[in-house]
Amino acid sequence: MSDMMLEIDDLHVSVDGKDILKGITLSIPAGEVHAVMGPNGSGKSTLSYTLAGREGYEITRGRILYRGEDLTQLAPEERAAKGMFLALQYPVEIPGVATMTFLKTALNSQRRARGEPELDAMKVLKLVREKAKTLKIGEDMLKRALNAGFSGGEKKRMEILQMAVFEPKFAILDETDSGLDIDALKLVAEGVTAMRAPDRAMLVITHYQRLLTHIVPDRVHVLAKGRIVKSGGADLALELEAGGYEHVMEDA
Amino acid sequence: MTALAVKQALEPDLFQEDFAAHAANLPGAGLSWLDKRRAEAMKAFNATGVPTRRVEAWKYTDLSAALSDTLAPASRVRDAAEGEGAFADIPGARVVFVGGFFHAAEGSEAGVEIFDLSTIDASTPGWVRDHLGLLATGAEQPLGAASLALMRSGAAIRVRSPNAALHLDFLNPFRRSDVVSHTRVLIAIEEGGSLRLMESHTGEGTDQTLANIGMEFVLMPGAKLEHVRLQAETPAARHITSIGARLARNADYRALYAALGAHLSRLDVRIRLEGEGAQASLRNIAAPHEGIADITTVMDHASPHTTSRQLFKSVVGGTGKSVNQGRVLVREGAVKSDSHQLFKSLLLSPRAECDAKPELEIFADDVICGHGTAIGALDDDALFYLRSRGVPEPEAKELLIQAFLEDAIGDFVDPAVHGALWQRLDGALKAMEQTER
Numbered sequence: 001m002s003d004m005m006l007e008i009d010d011l012h013v014s015v016d017g018k019d020i021l022k023g024i025t026l027s028i029p030a031g032e033v034h035a036v037m038g039p040n041g042s043g044k045s046t047l048s049y050t051l052a053g054r055e056g057y058e059i060t061r062g063r064i065l066y067r068g069e070d071l072t073q074l075a076p077e078e079r080a081a082k083g084m085f086l087a088l089q090y091p092v093e094i095p096g097v098a099t100m101t102f103l104k105t106a107l108n109s110q111r112r113a114r115g116e117p118e119l120d121a122m123k124v125l126k127l128v129r130e131k132a133k134t135l136k137i138g139e140d141m142l143k144r145a146l147n148a149g150f151s152g153g154e155k156k157r158m159e160i161l162q163m164a165v166f167e168p169k170f171a172i173l174d175e176t177d178s179g180l181d182i183d184a185l186k187l188v189a190e191g192v193t194a195m196r197a198p199d200r201a202m203l204v205i206t207h208y209q210r211l212l213t214h215i216v217p218d219r220v221h222v223l224a225k226g227r228i229v230k231s232g233g234a235d236l237a238l239e240l241e242a243g244g245y246e247h248v249m250e251d252a
Numbered sequence: 253m254t255a256l257a258v259k260q261a262l263e264p265d266l267f268q269e270d271f272a273a274h275a276a277n278l279p280g281a282g283l284s285w286l287d288k289r290r291a292e293a294m295k296a297f298n299a300t301g302v303p304t305r306r307v308e309a310w311k312y313t314d315l316s317a318a319l320s321d322t323l324a325p326a327s328r329v330r331d332a333a334e335g336e337g338a339f340a341d342i343p344g345a346r347v348v349f350v351g352g353f354f355h356a357a358e359g360s361e362a363g364v365e366i367f368d369l370s371t372i373d374a375s376t377p378g379w380v381r382d383h384l385g386l387l388a389t390g391a392e393q394p395l396g397a398a399s400l401a402l403m404r405s406g407a408a409i410r411v412r413s414p415n416a417a418l419h420l421d422f423l424n425p426f427r428r429s430d431v432v433s434h435t436r437v438l439i440a441i442e443e444g445g446s447l448r449l450m451e452s453h454t455g456e457g458t459d460q461t462l463a464n465i466g467m468e469f470v471l472m473p474g475a476k477l478e479h480v481r482l483q484a485e486t487p488a489a490r491h492i493t494s495i496g497a498r499l500a501r502n503a504d505y506r507a508l509y510a511a512l513g514a515h516l517s518r519l520d521v522r523i524r525l526e527g528e529g530a531q532a533s534l535r536n537i538a539a540p541h542e543g544i545a546d547i548t549t550v551m552d553h554a555s556p557h558t559t560s561r562q563l564f565k566s567v568v569g570g571t572g573k574s575v576n577q578g579r580v581l582v583r584e585g586a587v588k589s590d591s592h593q594l595f596k597s598l599l600l601s602p603r604a605e606c607d608a609k610p611e612l613e614i615f616a617d618d619v620i621c622g623h624g625t626a627i628g629a630l631d632d633d634a635l636f637y638l639r640s641r642g643v644p645e646p647e648a649k650e651l652l653i654q655a656f657l658e659d660a661i662g663d664f665v666d667p668a669v670h671g672a673l674w675q676r677l678d679g680a681l682k683a684m685e686q687t688e689r
Binding site for chain 2: 052053054055075076077079080081085086088091092094095096097102105106107109110113145162166
């Protein structure tokens with residue numbers, strides 16, 4: 001196995017016949033957290049959906065290797081079973097599906113696909129409660145339907161709870177900071193930071209620098225018009241905050 | 253219009269022939285009050301006959317075309333098959349109908365009287381005469397009218413208890429030929445009385461039998477009726493139930509209807525909110541994948557401060573069709589009426605069909621009336637969300653379909669009813685899934 005968690009090579013993606021990603025090359029080693037920053041419309045969400053395998057995101061050129069394996073033909077659920085996780089910018093409300101039922105179904109689906117024994121309801125409940133505590137997710141939230149009527153902050157915490165329960169090898173956080181107040185942001189950032197590990201990598205996609213003061217990335221990449229126009233260390237995020245995207249893009 | 257269609261329309265239909273030949277031998281024939289109500293009902297039925305699509309209220313559901321050519325009036329089934337209704341585990345008295353005929357009343361509940369309408373005669377209690385045949389009839393419910401005019405059997409129930417529970421188990425055994433049964437149910441709940449009614453229709457066989465049922469609910473002031481109804485016959489069954497309800501002051505009718513199996517089923521409901529403060533809340537779920545499931549309602553706000561809620565949800569697969577029609581009428585003077593209806597349908601296959609027709613007629617000021625309709629496929633965002641968390645596509649779809657229906661059930665019924673309903677629903681959804689493969 002490669003010690004590279006993710007290798008994206010010359011990735012071109014079109015949606016509804018329109019080219020959105022125009023040649024992205026990016027490598028994320030195990031143990032690292034990378035940030036992708038970019039203005040609206042730069043292709044950030046397209047990148048995250050493509051990595052997660054959403055239908056309608058057509059790879060027209062290039063490839064994605066995940067732990068040395070070509071992902072492009074795998075369904076979203078197969079990628080999840082292999083340890084990929086995408087925290088959505090807008091988590092979907094699903095009234096009628098109890099949160100605990102969902103967590104148990106999803107966790108056991110992943111375990112089944114990996115050939116691991118399934119966990120019974122009591123074990124899942126215990127696991128979820130333990131993880132929920134640190135994210136200040138109460139019993140009442142777990143008893144409700146999945147994300148139904150949750151505030152923006154509650155939805156994002158539920159995403160991080162799922163990440164903690166599923167323990168993915170590679171997590172993509174798509175604008176997890178959007179719509180969060182400062183307290184919720186800190187809580188989410190702590191949850192994410194707690195999951196940093198030598199055998200795990202993360203891709204944090206964000207529009208603003210503020211999340212990155214809490215989750216300090218190893219590398220920062222600037223995405224603009226479907227290409228990575230600049231890469232650097234954590235300082236690049238501060239530079240962007242000070243000078244704006246246009247300034248950096250002119251440099252590039 | 254073709255010459256053939258004209259000829260068919262002019263021909264007396266099966267029900268008219270039945271009435272002409274057998275009116276004198278029907279239960280209670282010779283009781284002048286009943287003869288009169290039956291004759292009026294037959295006249296009302298004759299205005300349309302068995303409805304074709306040319307009758308506006310039936311334009312999505314062609315009953316005439318769905319009926320067997322060899323349909324004949326049903327007689328009692330001998331050696332009645334044993335069986336039990338869908339809510340058998342829940343306590344309560346039980347009225348069993350076999351093939352549309354009153355078969356037995358089992359158990360007893362304090363403050364509940366049960367009367368077999370096949371034995372109606374001059375000694376019949378006064379409360380039956382006071383109510384029977386005044387609702388679920390008339391030109392707007394032609395099949396309800398036919399069920400009264402041609403009534404062969406049925407039950408009349410009076411409730412005085414403040415917490416009664418009653419099962420109506422309609423068992424439909426296999427018939428060697430296609431028959432039509434006409435059954436009436438009258439439920440009168442006295443002032444302050446309360447009834448939990450669990451009604452189920454189950455069946456076996458491949459016959460194209462038509463069960464034609466008329467139900468009358470009379471709710472006196474403050475009376476309460478909680479009604480759960482499961483219609484789950486065979487894929488060949490034809491089923492029409494016409495409900496007529498009258499709610500006096502502060503009476504409360506809550507119903508959850510489920511239509512899970514028939515070649516054609518129609519639930520035709522007319523509710524009159526007659527007294528101030530009366531309220532009705534209807535939920536309907538349907539899951540057709542080869543037949544038609546039709547619910548048609550008229551909610552009549554006739555007094556001030558009346559409230560109605562209607563939420564209809566259908567999941568349609570295969571070549572199934574769901575019909576949702578709801579007319580809300582707010583009469584002059586029915587100020588502060590509050591009404592809402594919402595119809596939502598999920599279409600799971602390219603040949604699935606849904607027809608939705610909400611209507612509002614308002615003749616009063618100062619009312620709140622809302623309605624909405626949504627017809628669509630499974631939500632792509634939700635499907636992707638579940639799959640991205642590792643749930644395989646077929647299970648993700650199943651979860652979303654269950655969630656869609658659960659939305660109409662979960663907060664409405666207690667766990668016992670919930671469990672019994674889902675047992676049947678799961679079966680219906682599995683059968684639907686088979687057709688999608």
